[in-house]
Amino acid sequence: MLKLNSIQTKYGSIYALKGIDLVVNQGEIVTIIGANGAGKSTTLNTISGLVRSISGSIEFNGVDITHMPTDKIVESGLIQVPEGREIFPNLTVMENLKLGAFLRKDKQGIKEDIEKVTTFFPRLAERFSQLGGTLSGGEQQMLAIARALMSKPKLLLMDEPSLGLAPIFVQDIFNIVQKINEQGTTVLLVEQNATLALSIAHRGYVMETGNIVMEDKACNLMDNESVKAAYLGF
Template sequence: MLVVEDLYVNYKAIKALNGVSCQVQQGEIVALIGANGAGKTTILNTISGIVSASAGKIVFEGKDITEIPPHEIVKMGVCQVPEGRRVFSKMSVLENLEMGAFVRNDKKGIQEAMEHVFQLFPRLAERKKQPAKTLSGGEQQMLAMGRALMSNPRLLLLDEPSMGLAPMLVEKIFEIIQEINKAGTTIMLVEQNAHMALSIANRAYVLETGSIVLQGNAAELAANPDIRKAYLGE
């Protein structure tokens, strides 16, 4: 479904990505793990078109999207939930969700997507008239995920969905990620909580300073002593 080939990204003098190649098959959950500054978010931002590649290419469903603008990439079926939620704080929950459907004009489909989001996140339905800034961190994360789902993505890019959340909420968010995946959405997940990420992913890539140093089956990586020591605190 997604092929990232020999991707280089530079921020002025800093090399953020050094020839990264990875892929995502339809229906998978693929995790990207690594320390802060390893380049995980840069990969997602480059796939989304927010950051420009210096070299290499990104192919989604057979189409080269390396130089396509972000809103066109969303129309093609790729949507990102950014790190730190980035909800529209003064707008209501409902308005935030409607913003997620800005690339669509099929009223029936939008209504069905809204119902699906409220099924996944009943708390958003209860608070739909409240300004987004009045929600808790966990509720804002739910809203950011719901807003992305409103675009009807086939590939969902999730950047640090558990950041800053209480452990109980982290489990809930990961359950919902699995539900979204089971309903047919392919997921690429960047997550600081490597233990949780590897527990739900099919495959994973490990990044260090802009390069992939390990890849493979998520369960096998979770059992790897080096990974356990470096990322799972064991």
């Protein structure tokens, strides 16, 4: 479904990605784990066109999207939930959700999908008229994911969904990611909470300073002694 071939990305003179290869197959949850500054978020931003690679190629469903405009990438079904949520704080929950569907013309389908996403996030249904900026951090993360789902993603990129959340919300978010995947959406997840990420993923990549240094089934990475020592805290 998604294939990165020798992707290099720079910020000024600094190489953030040093020729990475990565594959996501349809129906999977794939996670990228690594320390701060490893290049995880840059990988997602390069895939979605927010940052441009200087070499290599990105294929999505057999189409080269390396130089495709970001809005066309979104239109193709590749949607990112950004780090820090980035909801519209001065718009209501409902307005945020409708903006997620801005490329769609099917009014009835949009209405049905608003009902569908609120089955994942019942709290949002209670707050349709509330301004996004007045929600708690966990509720804002729920809104950011729900807004992304309104675009009907084929592949959902998620950047640090647990960042800054209370533990009670973190488990809720990861349970919902699993449900989204079970209902047919492929997920590429960047997450510093490596234990939780690997617990729901099918496969994982380990990044260090712009390089992929390990790739395996998530269960194997959980049992790997070097991964345990570096990222799992035991």
